[in-house]
Amino acid sequence: MSDLLYRYRKTFGPGILFACTAIGVSHLVQSTRAGAEFGFMILGFVILANVLKYPFFEHGSRYANxxxxxxxxxxxxxGRKFLILYLGITLGSMFFVTAAVGFVTAGFFENLFQIDFLGIWTMVLLFAICGVILCIGKFGTLDGIIKVIGFVLIISTVTAFVLALINGPVEPNENFLPRDLWNDSGIFFLIALMGWMPTAIDLSSWNSLWTIARIKQTGFRPKLKETLTEFRIGYLVTSLMAIFFLGLGTLVFFGSGESLPNNNSMFAHKIVTMFADTIGQWSYIIIAASAFSVMFGTILAVFDGYSRSFQKIIQLLQKKESDDSRKSYVAIVCILAIGSILIIMQFGDKLKELVDFATTLSFLVAPIIAVLNHKLVIGKFLPKDTQPSVWIKGLSMCGIVFLTGFALFFIYTKFF
Structure with missing residues (x-):
């Protein structure tokens, strides 16, 4: 038993990092909005997205191990053309995704410290702090921070959901009319919701990078079963949390006629107030600190994930043996921060529009990443005894059909 615990203690890291990264914009913002605007009618899509996107994240951990x-x-x-294609996808999404996560993080920062006069300088300050932490500590610091800050919010969310369930849903407004899911705006939101549910499929490459980093950090090479078990625990946690946030949005807001604000700090205040009203006002500062901490951990992970990915792509394109250069890592972090701030400046105070654009973009490129990951683990690149089970292979095929079908449906609805 002690040997088993030792092995899993050495293995744990990437899956937890994945879970705490996902419990960010997709949960605090998108899942809560989904419940507030559509209620439990959208629950099936949340579950479907979590189930059908699962294989492509597992593929990343499996391949790395x-x-x-x-x-x-x-x-x-x-093929080199696929690496260049992935480079294009990364360049096309990295600034928008980082901007969306950074903008939400800034809102929770301003809410926690009760400031509203810094404007864009809040993002500059946060991004600078992220850059310093990552450039000094890299994976070890990131891994340690994420494990600490995710725990309180998870416990708080489960507690708030149970209490909201016991107290029952909000008293419906007599003039309330449920939002139509099947008009243009409803479909656009549905695609945006599933784009980061539980998170963007791009993150599958980050998970593989974090798996390798964890092995280097500990000097311990886990068995395939241990790596997959650790990841599955993280994935299960983030999937359940998405349902809890959807439930909170439904029980606290749906039917009340009250909408969530578009301003990032006001949105953050509304989310924290939702928890405090459910658990008790004494919990406000704890929830505010926890929510900011989780979002800060998410933006750290986003900076690290994109920087590692971009560094690896450049290394492979230049055919270098290895490129762990701190200078190139720092340069990518700085470029990512500057580009993301410029994006935020373009969107102004429109939180929902920025988040929806970033998440929709992620969903539209998801089928490409899904196909690439599927080919790598199902084909000739892994030994037969290390490939997924038949049901995972089948689920992977269903996921590709699901992602491709919805992406084409969205494009048709939007442009034709």
Missing amino acids: VTGTSIIDGYEKL
């Missing part, structure tokens, strides 16, 4: 390399290395094995 079996080969000892990231799934980005695998894209090069599929």
Whole structure:
């Protein structure tokens, strides 16, 4: 038993990092909005997205454990053109995704410290702090911070959901009319919701990079079963949390006629107030600190994930043996911060529009990443005894059909 605990203690990290990264914009913002605007009628889509996107995240962890390399290395094995395609996807999404996460984080920062006069300088300050932490500590610091700050919000969310369930849903407004899911705006939100439910499929490459980093950090090579078990625990946690946030949005807001604000700090205040009204006003400062901490952990992970990915892509394109250069990592972090701030300045105070754009973009490129990941773990690149089970392979195929179908449906609805 002691040996088993030792092995899992050495293995734990990437899955927890994945869970706490996902419990950010997709949960605090999108899941809560989904419940507030559509109620439990949208629950099926949340569950469906979590189930059908699962294989593509597992593929990243599986590939990293079996080969000892990231799934980005695998894209090069599929052909240089696929690596360049992934580079294009990364460049096309990284600034918008980081901007969306940063903008939400700034809102929870301003709410926690009760400031509303810094404006864009809040983002500059946060991004600078992220850059310093990552450039000094890299994975070890990130891994340690994430494990600490995720725990309180998870406990708080479960507690708030149970209490809201016991107290029952909000008293409906007599003039309330449920929002139509099947008009243009409803479909746009549905795609945006599923884009980061539980998170963007791009993150599968980050998970493989974090798996490799964890092995390097500990000097311990887990068995495939141990890596997959650790990831599955993290994935289960983030999927359940999405349902809890959807439930809170439904029980506290749906039917009340009250909408969530578009301003990032006011939105953050509304979310924290929702928890405090459910648990008790004494919890406001604890929830405010926890929510900001989780979002700060998310933005740290986003900076690290994109920087690692971009660094790895450039290394492979230049055919270098390795590139762990701190200078290149720092340079990518700085470029990402500057580009994201410029995006935020373009969107002004429109939180929902920025988040919806970033999440929709992630959903539209998801089928490409899904197909690449599927080819790498189902084909000739992994030994037969390390490939997924039949039901995971089948689920992977269903996921590709689901993602492709919805993406085409959205494009048709939007442009034709």
